[in-house]
Amino acid sequence: xxxKLKRQAERVLRELSEALGEIDLEETYYVVDxxxxxxxxxxxxxxxxxxxxxxxxxxKRDEEGYYIAETGGWVA
Amino acid sequence: MSMEELxxxxxxxxxxxxxxxxxxxxxxxxxxxxxxLNPRAEEEARRVDEKLRRGEAGKLAGxxxxxxxxxxxxxxxxxxxxxxxxxxxxPYDATVIERIRREDGVIIGMTNMDExxxxxxxxxxxxxxxxxxxxxxxxxxxxxxxxxAAVAAKFADLALGSDTGGSIRNPASHCxxxxxxxxxxxxxxxGLIDLAMSLDQIGPLARDVRSAALLLEVIAGHSDxxxxxxxxxxxxxxSQLSADLSGMKIGFAREFEEYTAGEIIRxxxxxxxxxxxxxxxxxxxxxxxxEKALPTYYLTVFVEFFSATxxxxxxxxxxxxxxxxxxxxxxxxxxxxxxxxKEYSGRYYRRALQFRSLIKREMLxxxxxVDLIAGPTxxxxxxxxxxxxxxxxxxxxxxxxxxxxxxxxxxxxxxxGEVRGIPVGLQLQAGPLEEQKILNAxxxxxxxx
Numbered sequence: 001x002x003x004k005l006k007r008q009a010e011r012v013l014r015e016l017s018e019a020l021g022e023i024d025l026e027e028t029y030y031v032v033d034x035x036x037x038x039x040x041x042x043x044x045x046x047x048x049x050x051x052x053x054x055x056x057x058x059x060k061r062d063e064e065g066y067y068i069a070e071t072g073g074w075v076a
Numbered sequence: 077m078s079m080e081e082l083x084x085x086x087x088x089x090x091x092x093x094x095x096x097x098x099x100x101x102x103x104x105x106x107x108x109x110x111x112x113l114n115p116r117a118e119e120e121a122r123r124v125d126e127k128l129r130r131g132e133a134g135k136l137a138g139x140x141x142x143x144x145x146x147x148x149x150x151x152x153x154x155x156x157x158x159x160x161x162x163x164x165x166x167p168y169d170a171t172v173i174e175r176i177r178r179e180d181g182v183i184i185g186m187t188n189m190d191e192x193x194x195x196x197x198x199x200x201x202x203x204x205x206x207x208x209x210x211x212x213x214x215x216x217x218x219x220x221x222x223x224x225a226a227v228a229a230k231f232a233d234l235a236l237g238s239d240t241g242g243s244i245r246n247p248a249s250h251c252x253x254x255x256x257x258x259x260x261x262x263x264x265x266x267g268l269i270d271l272a273m274s275l276d277q278i279g280p281l282a283r284d285v286r287s288a289a290l291l292l293e294v295i296a297g298h299s300d301x302x303x304x305x306x307x308x309x310x311x312x313x314x315s316q317l318s319a320d321l322s323g324m325k326i327g328f329a330r331e332f333e334e335y336t337a338g339e340i341i342r343x344x345x346x347x348x349x350x351x352x353x354x355x356x357x358x359x360x361x362x363x364x365x366x367e368k369a370l371p372t373y374y375l376t377v378f379v380e381f382f383s384a385t386x387x388x389x390x391x392x393x394x395x396x397x398x399x400x401x402x403x404x405x406x407x408x409x410x411x412x413x414x415x416x417x418k419e420y421s422g423r424y425y426r427r428a429l430q431f432r433s434l435i436k437r438e439m440l441x442x443x444x445x446v447d448l449i450a451g452p453t454x455x456x457x458x459x460x461x462x463x464x465x466x467x468x469x470x471x472x473x474x475x476x477x478x479x480x481x482x483x484x485x486x487x488x489x490x491x492x493g494e495v496r497g498i499p500v501g502l503q504l505q506a507g508p509l510e511e512q513k514i515l516n517a518x519x520x521x522x523x524x525x
Contacts, residue, residue: 002406005403005406005407005410006410008407008466008467009407009410009411009414011468012374012407012411012467012468012471013411013414013415013424015468016370016371016374016375017371017375017423017424017427019367019368019370019371020368020371020372020375020427020428020431021368022427023427023430023431023434024430025430025431025433025434026430026433027426027429027430027432027433028429028432028433028436029274029429042300047168050167050168053150053165053167053168054167054392054393056165056167057163057164057165057167057392057393057394058391058392058393059390059391059393059394059395067391067392069391
């Protein structure tokens with residue numbers, strides 16, 4: 001399966017990049033010119049029950065509310 | 077339910093919800109539009125009716141809304157139609173959901189979609205494909221397949237979808253309903269599980285233009301929680317609807333005919349003649365870079381999607397994505413990873429961003445000479461469910477919708493006609509923040525006054 005997908009992916013990449021061709025222009029990252037990264041600070045909002053809800057969907061956690069994760073197990 | 081019946085109180089919110097739940101119970105096993113229903117919908121409807129009696133209800137009071145499964149609704153599962161998040165119960169409401177609740181809309185449930193919005197057919201869902209209620213046996217389009225199908229099948233008054241490269245407009249076209257992709261930054265994305273963050277927008281799907289306009293005005297407007305929302309307020313689109321198109325100039329690009337099936341073009345031109353009858357003039361325009369839009373879009377999406385999926389590591393919620401996802405999602409992750417590794421040469425992503433500048437410039441240039449660009453939504457009719465397509469054949473569905481996302485401009489779709497009983501949508505694109513022009517033209521086509 002992975003081999004088939006890899007072959008398809010290579011073909012997709014080759015055909016799309018060939019179709020694109022060459023160009024010399026500035027890049028557009030976001031179409032919004034002014035990103036509000038300097039927004040005003042406001043009072044932190046703590047929603048009741050949020051922490052409990054988040055911990056409720058954790059695959060593994062201990063009694064004190066910490067996640068249990070195998071070291072390095074998630075690294076791709 | 078008509079908005080008039082709700083407004084006059086002929087039908088209560090509780091009755092409206094009950095009728096839709098009954099319809100879903102009877103027919104959704106065939107359509108597969110919903111992944112999960114809201115167990116609190118009837119209770120929420122009762123509270124809205126109380127507010128209506130007290131004269132305190134908001135502008136969505138009485139209306140029943142379905143939500144795409146990539147938008148967080150507290151207490152319901154935002155699965156993105158993937159096994160990866162099958163147990164992910166949203167711990168918070170997205171900003172758009174908070175705004176809907178503030179105006180007393182009732183959420184009826186979470187709709188089916190292409191897995192992580194990676195698809196244009198509605199077939200890649202872990203929960204099974206969605207059927208097109210308006211063309212049985214055909215795909216409903218995607219990725220907001222369940223939202224469009226729910227509206228078309230009369231399982232809800234309205235639905236929310238998300239549109240990264242046509243995911244609202246493509247299924248709206250195939251299912252014969254109204255769909256609007258707003259200007260990038262008009263609607264906050266906080267709480268939307270992203271496919272490609274520089275392109276995604278949340279928007280409405282509806283059976284008529286007025287209710288699409290109403291939902292849009294509720295969800296639009298700046299939010300401090302989201303760095304890419306623009307400092308604009310949502311206009312009162314629904315109260316400003318006008319079918320008088322006198323003086324409106326509409327452009328039709330000759331390139332549309334080159335890439336689109338003749339039977340679709342015929343329906344689109346027929347719809348354009350109706351707009352001319354309402355006072356608009358139609359002129360020919362050129363979009364020479366249209367053929368570059370698809371590779372530009374996909375090379376951007378692969379990288380941004382790969383980046384977005386790094387959070388699905390199975391530690392805090394869900395499963396590790398690569399271990400459980402479907403073929404199309406895995407293919408895009410592989411492509412995004414490969415491009416990211418090779419990107420030091422600027423060969424793919426950087427080049428795509430450069431072409432994005434070209435496409436944006438070209439679209440905005442054309443929109444300086446006309447009010448709207450009108451054309452087909454998809455180059456071909458929806459294929460039969462289960463039919464096998466190569467990845468590139470599937471991506472080709474998006475050719476005519478991706479330019480609006482790359483340029484960040486608004487676009488809407490409304491039914492133009494039918495080909496052998498299959499709906500065909502007219503797509504209307506306008507300059508940034510000119511949603512009202514699109515809504516007015518769609519309203520005129522619908523026969524409004």
